[in-house]
Amino acid sequence: MDFLNFLDFGITDLIDILLVAILLYYFYRLVRGTVAINIFIGIVIIWAFWKFTQLLDMRMTSSMVGGFMQVGLIALIIVFQQEIRKFLLVIGSTNFAKQRRFVKHFKFLKQDGISLALDVDALMGACEKMGKTGTGAILVIERDTSLDFIKSSGDSMQIEVNQPILESIFYKNSPLHDGAAIIKGNYIVATRVILPVSRERSIPQRFGLRHRAAVGITERTDALALVVSEETGLISYIKNGEFVLFKDLEELGKMIRKDLT
Numbered sequence: 001m002d003f004l005n006f007l008d009f010g011i012t013d014l015i016d017i018l019l020v021a022i023l024l025y026y027f028y029r030l031v032r033g034t035v036a037i038n039i040f041i042g043i044v045i046i047w048a049f050w051k052f053t054q055l056l057d058m059r060m061t062s063s064m065v066g067g068f069m070q071v072g073l074i075a076l077i078i079v080f081q082q083e084i085r086k087f088l089l090v091i092g093s094t095n096f097a098k099q100r101r102f103v104k105h106f107k108f109l110k111q112d113g114i115s116l117a118l119d120v121d122a123l124m125g126a127c128e129k130m131g132k133t134g135t136g137a138i139l140v141i142e143r144d145t146s147l148d149f150i151k152s153s154g155d156s157m158q159i160e161v162n163q164p165i166l167e168s169i170f171y172k173n174s175p176l177h178d179g180a181a182i183i184k185g186n187y188i189v190a191t192r193v194i195l196p197v198s199r200e201r202s203i204p205q206r207f208g209l210r211h212r213a214a215v216g217i218t219e220r221t222d223a224l225a226l227v228v229s230e231e232t233g234l235i236s237y238i239k240n241g242e243f244v245l246f247k248d249l250e251e252l253g254k255m256i257r258k259d260l261t
Contacts, residue, residue, distance in 0.1 A: 116185045118260060119161050120253045123183075126166035127228055127235050128249055136230030137170040138180040138210045140195070143260065145221040147182055147190075154179055154193035161186050170228075180213065196220060198241065207236075214238040224259055 028040065050069060053062040118141065130137050140147065155176065159165055161183060169191055170177045179192035195213035203212060214225035219241035227236040237244045237252055239259065246252040 118183065118186050118256075120256050122161055122163045123166070123226070123256070124249045124253045125163040127226060129163070129167055130170060130228045131233035131235055134230055134233055135167070135170050135172065135228065136210060137166075137177075137226075137228040138195070138214055139166075139226040140180050140182050140193070140214070140217055141224040141226075141256070141260070142182060142184040142189075143222045143224065145223065147184075147217075147221065147223060150193055150195060150217070151182055151190040154182070154190045157188050157191055159188045161188060180217075200241070211236060211238070215241050218242075224256065 024044070046065065047069065050062065050065040053065060123139070127137070127139075129135075165188065166181070168174060169181055169188070176191040180195050181188055182190040182193055196216040197209060197212045198216035198219055200212075200215060200219075203215060208229075208231075210227050210229070214227045214236070215238055217223055218225050218238050222240075225238040227238065228234075229236070235249070235252070237246060237255065244255065246255060
């Protein structure tokens, strides 16, 4: 019977399935935790239903669903504009082969006392102190997507992360306090960086340019952002263009460690 032809399974089919699975997995990681995840799941369900109707040779239903999938392609590009941009940035990253997540598994590559893991405790301590003193700050933590395209807007650095350094960078009279600090691994690699500002209208009016800049960079890349409000002293954690809620700094530290693994 013709509809059982799919049982003729070869090595090419296996490679095809693996490639599709990998692409879907990485795209899922980009939209996970955002409102787009529900749209993504809906698309997968409709696509699976479409293939199921083709398998059973249900021509009328298959043609209707197939027409919807083809016409809806343009709408999907618009809906997933930020996610597609972020996905392409990850794929086209210039330092893809040198990603921290790949290298960190090879502990013998840690030489000369160089630490690849971010000192989250120092980060939390600095944010807490800056919050109490009303010191505004924005910290961007690089993950898979290279942030080289924004580092050039600031001052290049190579300073190991520790609490006094972070506090001194954002001290009100410091020449480095204006703009964002970029963290890669356990090093501050740039300061006074200008970030793209989000145009999202759903951001509450009480949040200023620091928060909009943090949302903007996390919309375009997979970076994590921490913002300390100069007015309220409150700490905000932004990921995938959205504010992530936490009850205390201990929980925030755990969330950052989990997101960096």
